[in-house]
Amino acid sequence: MAQRRNTMRWSLIGVITALAVALAFVVTNIDGGTRAEAKPGPKPSLTAASKSAAPSKSTAKPAPPALKGIGWWPTDEKSGGVARDAAGKHPADLKDGAGWTKGEQGGALLLNGTSGYADAGAPIVETVGRDYSAAAAVRLDADGFRTAVSLDGAGSSVFFLQYVADYRRFSFSFSNARALANLVEAPKLGRWYHLVGTYSHSEKKLRVYVDGVAAGEVLAPDNPEKPAGNLVIGRGKYQGKPTDFWPGAIADVHVYDRALTPAEIAALAAREPSR
Template sequence: MRRVISYTLILALMVGFAADVTDAKLVACVGDSITYGSGIADRAKDSYPAQLGRLLREFDPQWQTQNFGVSGATLLRKGDKPYVQQSAYNQALAAKPDVVIIKLGTNDSKSWNWVYKEEFVSDYLYLIDAFAALPSAPEIWICKPVPAFTDNFGITNAVIHDEVIPFIDEIAQQRDVGVIDLYTALSGAAGLFPDGIHPNAQGAGMIAEAIVDVLIGLRALPDFNGDAKVDFRDFARLAQSWLENDPMLDIAPPPDVDGIVDYRDLAGLAEYWLKEIGLVAHWPLDEREGEVAGDNAADHHGTLHGDPVWQPEDGVIAGALLLDGLDDYVSTAYVSNPAERPFSVFAWIKGGAPGQVVVAQKDEANWLGAAPVEGYLMTGLKFPGRSGAPVVSQTVVTDGQWHRIGFAWDGSHRMLYVDDVVVAEDTQDSLGGSREGLYFGAGYGLQPETFWSGLIDDIRVYNRAVSP
């Protein structure tokens, strides 16, 4: 009886929390060279805003980040490079973001800028108010600057620690905005700041991690069983450990949680209730006509080639696409690079023949297909170079029956699935990949023998390892 009461109470609470759930958001990252990514070889990929975007998309693929950092920018309007006089400032306002992360103050610590320190608070309030007045009514967070591990470029750590940071606390109280303490979060990371001021890619990653914890309000995803869906299975696991110390389920508040499964963890679960976690692309293949296979998760719409036939009533989930094994296939623009992070791909198939391919990445690898001769499920995603080898299962998938096939890589293991059961697995700490688009129903080089002869339905790509 006690457990029934707990279930009922928790479910009622969850409904209340779920009422406040909002959609994914556009995050504007406002700042100086540290935000911009100065000194990082591939800042488009490894600046903190870029890494923050990838982390946020682990929770919901609709999150977006935009980098509005300006090297040398000051918060002070009388500084040597006022942020509000830069084009990036106007671009950030025009973006109408839902969340604004402001990380300024480092360049203000230079002696020739800090002579105007009496205007720091009023100038910061001016910047906050400009974003607060936007019609998107963004959530605004201000950051305590990272440490200056070496006084360099005129930047002075004593000013940052003893004067800028207390001002930021005062500003937060005046405007009731949140504060992200990057100074403390990065205080032990001197080795990740080659010049003492600018982080390398790893240091930028630590900044992104500190920020994502605050934005999401969770230490980890509430998908407790790893099936990419937050549903009653996850709810049941949380309820079973209600008011207990269960490290697997204690996901809030970040970063160190609180040692008990309670309403904070419930709120985190409710925020993602009935969502698919990490879904990057989803092609239901339920169209009835036309030359486009729509992506329900984003905008990676596919283009039909040859003469595939829509089968509105013959799929496992509504319709499917029938390919002739001669020249029919679907192509998409870039979706995911397996070399960059854990990921998964799943599809329903019926028919096919040995040597034919279901999903491939152009000019790179066959993600899912049937092995030559036997028709066993296999993947060509492997370690780059001569030492890499495909994974081949011992399960036939070309027997004329519907099968859900899949591949997942968690950063250290490759796993093949047939009908949601692992049929092959090995250890692999890296994969080859590219930023090319995908083919459905043909191999990576459109080799004649790889064209699929049969039905394909419901293809999904995730930016995490999924355990169905």
């Protein structure tokens, strides 16, 4: 009887041992098999993430030709008194001390902040009852109210693509309404930024974008100014007088007879169209 109990005991121990070994084998293969089939990817890095989110200007594809607009002043001349219009027929004459310097993607206008600007010789874009956009790459070298691109009206500019000293923000403005770039940080002097201002007539909205990012908007149902002069680069007009002269550099100025989409603005900020 004792021998039978011993035999049963050892048989039971053998069964338990076999089950434990089998269970360990199954668990090991489930865990190890899954890991073995997965291919290791590259280690994530902040640099790689940043490049995928916002391609550098040197690696991004050129913006589509449609983003040249109805007027485009690449400012690549480096010398002389005229900036060619690469999209239309309105070269801009350099005035009162405007010159040339290096830009982010080529050349740029160098402006003294007191008198220098460039005049396109025509309004270029129709604004009354229409959608439109203006764009430019800018480097601001001193504080104050400053205008990069504007269209002269009878009393004040029809629109201002500008920097507003009171708020330390870029803006796309009428004389009675202002879309401040409050959704991005205050700009730093001496650094290049890409600015776009759009107006949607159907929505009655001004919008401003900084480096391809939507940065602010405002309702602007009534613009008191109508075109009465030319598109100008590097200054504004207020109460009948030239004002807000830009100190620093401006490059790749565009105007469009439509409101650019966010996707188009991001593409333009990443890289200019092929010259």
